Structure formats: C-alpha cells, structure tokens
Amino acid sequence: MLGAFFQSMGEIVVLTSQATRELFRPPWEIKLWIAQLDQGGVQSWSITFLTAIFTGMVMASQFAIGLEPFGASLYTGKLVALGIVRELGPVLTALLVGGRVGAGFTAELGSMAVTEQIDAIRALGANPIRKLVLPRLLAMVLALPLLTVMADLVGCAGGIFITMAEVGITFRFGVEQMVETIGVADLLHGIGKSAFFGYFIAIIACWVGMNTRGGTEGVGRATTRTVVWTSITILVSDFFLTPPLPGHLRLSPRFASHLRFAPHLPRAPCPTPPQSSPKPSRKTRPPAQMPGACPAK
C-alpha cells in the first residue's frame, strides 16, 4: 500500500519532469494548448460563476446573522471578502473544476489508453506527453488562477448583495469595505495556490488516465479515482500551501498605504457607516461592544 503510494508519487514526478522538458522543446503545439484552454478553462466559467456567487451569498447571510449579537454585522463584508479571496475562491473553484475537468481528462486519456491510441501515438513516432499531457497541464495551470479571480469577484459581489439586504449597507460601502480589506498579498495568496491546484488536477488526471487498464470498466474506475485523488490533494495541499505563500508576507506600511490596501497595517480605520443608517437590529437589546471593535458613531 505504502509502496504503491510512493511508486505513484515517483511516476507523477517523472511525468512532470518529462512534460516540463517538452515545454522547452519547440516547435510548440499552440493549437493543442488553445484547445485545452478552451475545454478546461473557458468552458468551466459557468460552474465557477454559480459556485462562487452562491458561496458568497451564503457566507454573507451566515456572518450577518452570526455577528449581529456582537454588534459586528457591519464587518460581514470584510469576513466574506477575506474568506473568499484567501480560501474559498481558490479551493472551491479547484474542487469544482477538478471534478469537471479532471474527470474529463482521465476519461479521455483512459479511453485512448484502453483502445491502444496512446500506443499508436508512440508507434507513429510522436510523443504522447507532448501531445496529451503538456497541453492539459498548461491549460489548468493558466486557467485555474483566472477562474479563481473570477470566483473572487463574483463571490464578493454575491456577498455584498446579501449584506445589503441583511445589514442595510449601500453597494458603494460594501465595495469600499472589501477593497480596503483585501490586500494584494491576499489576492496573490489565493491565485498562487490555485496555480498549484491546477497543476495537481492536470497531472493526477493525466497520470491516472494514461495508466488506465481494464477496458471501459477500468475507465470508470480511473475517473472516480481521479475525482477522489484530486479532491483530497487539493484539500491537503491547501493546508501546506497556506504558510509559505505571500499571503503571510507583511507589506511595508508605506507601500501598503500607497496602494490604499492595508490588510496588515496596525488596525485600519473603522469603516464609515453609510449615509443611510443600517437596518435596526431584529433584536431589541443593544449590540454588545466587541473588544477592539469600532465605537458606535
């Protein structure tokens, strides 16, 4: 069991190195790269959009309710923005796209393997890693960060809409609050992680697909295996990828103030409440004052 695991890891590392070598060996198969970008990236926008907007809305709804007893409902937007940009945007996008695209890659390559099409590519003097693996790997490493950016935007927008309805803020206030909260480092953290997730999805899907045996039944098993392995890898690697990425780097206060993004500065100024005051609380008791929270104006 453990031996098989390490053998798989070794083969995946070898496959990665072979694909990387092909990346620097012209002439490049640009048409194949674009086709995979379209299939894996462009065609995944709708699933990403739906996942992100509903995640943002649900988060906002839950935080608005949960923060209300502490009088901190105004901070709903901040929490939603940080949660989506740093974690849920990249992770949920990767899980969804991994399920959709990863399963597709494995099913396609697995079918080719069991019908000897991959052997035929080799027998005809071509390199299956160059033809099949590299385009998929590039597509996912490029497409997933872009999809994550879209998920961040859409998720935050969904969060703002629900915060507007639940807490009573204006759209402008919601946007300003999120822009103030999210730092460049937070964005880079999420996007950087998603590039790794893209790599994991593509390399696992391709490796499982190319090693498929056992006819159509084998293709089914391989596809399931890819979905399970990519999901677990994304969730586990998310934990390990979190500390070293730029999200934990501190921007210099001067640089951060210059950018007007100051996520890690000593306490940003309290958000200015909107012109129209927030909806009155559904509960009659006055909100408790949180330690360190902004004084009520």
Place this chain on the structure above:
Amino acid sequence: MPGEVICRFTDVQKAFGSNVVYDGLNLEIRRGETLTIIGGSGQGKSVCLKMLIGLLKADGGSITAFGQEVTGMTETQLIDVRSRVAMLFQGGALFDSMTVAENIKYPLVEHAWGTPAEMDDRVTEVLELVDMPGVEQRKPSELSGGMKKRVALARTIAMQPEVILYDEPTTGLDPITIRRINGLILRLQERLGVTSVVVTHDMDTVFTVTDRLALVYKKHIAFTGTPDEAKNCDMRYLREFVKGGMGTLDEDLD
C-alpha cells in the same frame, strides 16, 4: 524469396508482475517474408510485436531491428525504428477526434514528410491502396469495423515502412471482410515489397498469407516452419491449432 534476418529476438524474457509471458523467446524475422505468429489467447503474441518497437520493454535478453539493439533505446532513439517498423493495432487505434485524412496525415506531419499538398496526395494514394477512396472527411465513428481496419492499415503504410506488424488484423470481422483484409496483406506484400509479421488466430489468414509460421507455446516459440510443416508436425497442440474450427475438443489439450 526471404532474405537476410532484419529483426531478431534472442533469449527474451518478459513478465507482468508474477505472470511470466516469455521465458526465453527466440525468433528471427527475414526481409520480404510474411511471418505469422499463432498461439493461444493471452500467450503474449501481441507483447512480442510491442517489444519489437519498444512499446513494451523486455525484462531481459536482446531484441535487434536492422542491426540496432532496441531494448536499451530511449523514446527519441526509437523514432527511427518506428518509422521503419509500423504496427497495425488490433482495434485500429484510430484517433476518434480526427477525420480519416487527419489520422493518416498524423505520422506524415510528425515526420515532416512533405508539403501539405504532397500529404493530401499521399492520403488519397494510400486510401486507394486499401480500397477506401473518398472517405477522407469521415470520422472513425462513422466507419464499420472492417473499414476502420483498412483506414488504420492506410495510416500504417503512409510512411512507407519496411516492416508491418499486424496485430490480429481479422479479429471480429465477417468472412468476406477477412478475405478482403487477407487480400490486402498479400497485395501490399507484392506492391510494396514489405516484410509482414501477422499475429492471428484465424487459420484462413494463416494459410492465405503465410510464408513461415511461429507458434507461441509455454512461454517460448515452440515451432517455426511452413504451414505444411505445421500440419504434419508431431506436436499435437500445433496440429490441432492449425485445424482451426475443425479440430477436436479435448480437455487435456493444453
């Protein structure tokens, strides 16, 4: 008449895990001949072909093609061998996402065979050679089993190989189509002068196209000779094998 030895297996061993397929395979392929390899299912006949062009690596022994040792070659080094030794896969292995013309052009493009116009001409030429003119724009899914085999054969001969390996070219086809494929193998032999290695279970194919017969039995080549020699061989398994469907059904025949 068959000429010099161009491919040779010497004491080749191959196993998949604990399943030993070959434990000392010795076989020679001579220029211009049609060698047919027969044997029971799962005995490793296709493995033999795949080892010759490096699709599978032998565990031990020596395999040479045109004087070059194949067993230690890298994928890049194998490209030259694979351009001289082409293989027709059992199911055709046509690329589903491509048209017939794109399938046939695939090796031509890979080897920068000529201009696009020359490649188009070559596609038309090889399709006519396999009696399949006018199907250039069709997808493999629109073709019958026999048509797929013929298109795959057209792709195999597009690069003008010196040796063609046929992996069960007639399996799953009706008797008329089997005869047509057998005729094609003979015609290519005559017109192109290629060396053919045919793996098959079909005794019609054996007696139609074969110059020399090899039997894979108990992890090695147990017999080589002409079909007539096979009929009169004192090895009972081989005699029953070459009788095809007319043989006896003995449980102790293994």
